[in-house]
Amino acid sequence: MKVISLNATVTASNDRDAEALRGEMRREGVLLVNLMSAPGAGKTTLLSRLIGDMRDVRFAVMEADIESTVDAERIEALGARAVQVHTGGMCHMDAGMTARAWREVAGKDVDIAVLENVGNLICPAEYDTGAGCKAMILSVPEGDDKPLKYPLMFAESDALVISKVDALGWFDFDVEKCAARARRLNPDIRVFPLSAKTGEGMAALEDWLRARLDGWRKR
Amino acid sequence: MKVISLNATVTASNDRDAEALRGEMRREGVLLVNLMSAPGAGKTTLLSRLIGDMRDVRFAVMEADIESTVDAERIEALGARAVQVHTGGMCHMDAGMTARAWREVAGKDVDIAVLENVGNLICPAEYDTGAGCKAMILSVPEGDDKPLKYPLMFAESDALVISKVDALGWFDFDVEKCAARARRLNPDIRVFPLSAKTGEGMAALEDWLRARLDGWRKR
Numbered sequence: 001m002k003v004i005s006l007n008a009t010v011t012a013s014n015d016r017d018a019e020a021l022r023g024e025m026r027r028e029g030v031l032l033v034n035l036m037s038a039p040g041a042g043k044t045t046l047l048s049r050l051i052g053d054m055r056d057v058r059f060a061v062m063e064a065d066i067e068s069t070v071d072a073e074r075i076e077a078l079g080a081r082a083v084q085v086h087t088g089g090m091c092h093m094d095a096g097m098t099a100r101a102w103r104e105v106a107g108k109d110v111d112i113a114v115l116e117n118v119g120n121l122i123c124p125a126e127y128d129t130g131a132g133c134k135a136m137i138l139s140v141p142e143g144d145d146k147p148l149k150y151p152l153m154f155a156e157s158d159a160l161v162i163s164k165v166d167a168l169g170w171f172d173f174d175v176e177k178c179a180a181r182a183r184r185l186n187p188d189i190r191v192f193p194l195s196a197k198t199g200e201g202m203a204a205l206e207d208w209l210r211a212r213l214d215g216w217r218k219r
Numbered sequence: 220m221k222v223i224s225l226n227a228t229v230t231a232s233n234d235r236d237a238e239a240l241r242g243e244m245r246r247e248g249v250l251l252v253n254l255m256s257a258p259g260a261g262k263t264t265l266l267s268r269l270i271g272d273m274r275d276v277r278f279a280v281m282e283a284d285i286e287s288t289v290d291a292e293r294i295e296a297l298g299a300r301a302v303q304v305h306t307g308g309m310c311h312m313d314a315g316m317t318a319r320a321w322r323e324v325a326g327k328d329v330d331i332a333v334l335e336n337v338g339n340l341i342c343p344a345e346y347d348t349g350a351g352c353k354a355m356i357l358s359v360p361e362g363d364d365k366p367l368k369y370p371l372m373f374a375e376s377d378a379l380v381i382s383k384v385d386a387l388g389w390f391d392f393d394v395e396k397c398a399a400r401a402r403r404l405n406p407d408i409r410v411f412p413l414s415a416k417t418g419e420g421m422a423a424l425e426d427w428l429r430a431r432l433d434g435w436r437k438r
Binding site for chain 1: 257258259284285286287289308310337338339340341342345358360361362364365367368369370371383386389390
């Protein structure tokens with residue numbers, strides 16, 4: 001498995017870099033998904049489930065972490081193309097870093113490229129990575145008050161995955177209240193309560209991803 | 220309840236500001252604890268339990284968040300002194316911000332001042348806030364691989380609280396493996412597996428906090 005170390009590019013040029021990457025991805029017909037969440041919300045587990053379920057879609061994954069290669073190893077074990085990115089201590093990925101990572105996994109046989117961003121509910125929301133679609137995960141154990149505390153992440157995301165719903169009996173978490181709080185920040189956000197462990201709710205997210213890919217290629 | 224909005228101070232002077240604040244806290248005999256974790260790990264729940272259990276210790280709490288006042292409201296409801304700090308989008312607290320927040324809750328009747336830092340496993344570890352003691356929380360649902368991915372936080376902390384152990388049956392989490400990974404980064408780190416919900420394991424943390432307060436006042 002390939003591991004690359006990247007440092008942040010100059011911030012002033014980030015928006016330009018992001019637009020350039022988005023244009024490139026559109027020409028190649030690849031939907032780039034920026035997947036964000038706090039540490040331990042289940043990004044890699046969700047991705048593993050999607051890759052296993054959606055055999056008609058070819059995934060490539062960029063795993064961003066400060067250290068370790070555990071996530072990219074999990075994805076490669078599923079037979080998907082993956083690269084581990086080490087961010088040199090950086091708390092987010094920017095567009096230049098994403099473009100460098102994409103070059104490591106790019107190919108004619110990719111439909112959806114997923115950037116699994118650094119586990120952080122704050123900084124990744126502030127940087128356009130060039131993605132065509134932004135999805136965030138909030139896990140049930142984190143609590144339904146998180147839209148109140150980390151509003152930008154919820155405002156910026158196209159989809160909110162509420163993960164680990166199999167643990168709803170164990171934790172105080174009101175799915176409807178959480179969804180309403182997210183929609184107050186972002187009326188268009190799509191909400192997907194699911195469990196990647198049991199499979200509950202996965203189909204709705206998978207249908208939405210397929211529709212996003214179709215839409216991306218038709219525009 | 221008081222809410223203050225703070226912006227970051229100049230980074231170059233942060234270490235100097237931190238030493239100044241630490242000296243002030245020592246002269247006042249107040250132990251400042253920098254409490255850090257990812258979003259939703261249970262910082263406020265742990266603090267609420269500590270305040271309820273340790274009636275012989277007088278707490279003052281600085282709640283740092285990007286937005287909302289829910290945490291400070293919870294602490295005030297317990298009768299403890301609290302201030303809500305809004306960080307203006309900032310992903311961490313620095314020493315200058317902490318000193319400003321401390322002025323809002325300072326008093327002769329404080330033994331332990333707790334800075335509940337912004338929910339983030341990355342950036343807060345990089346900034347000395349002037350605290351005399353650093354504690355982090357990792358919750359069971361986040362997974363035992365987090366020391367591999369966020370090493371600086373574990374390396375910098377005096378204590379690792381492994382929270383939500385009442386949910387150990389629900390999640391794959393190996394307490395011993397996690398503690399060993401943390402000790403590889405930080406041989407001196409004290410590990411406290413506990414549940415603030417059931418009270419299991421709280422006594423060991425409370426004894427340690429009392430000993431830290433005594434040690435701080437004797438030095």
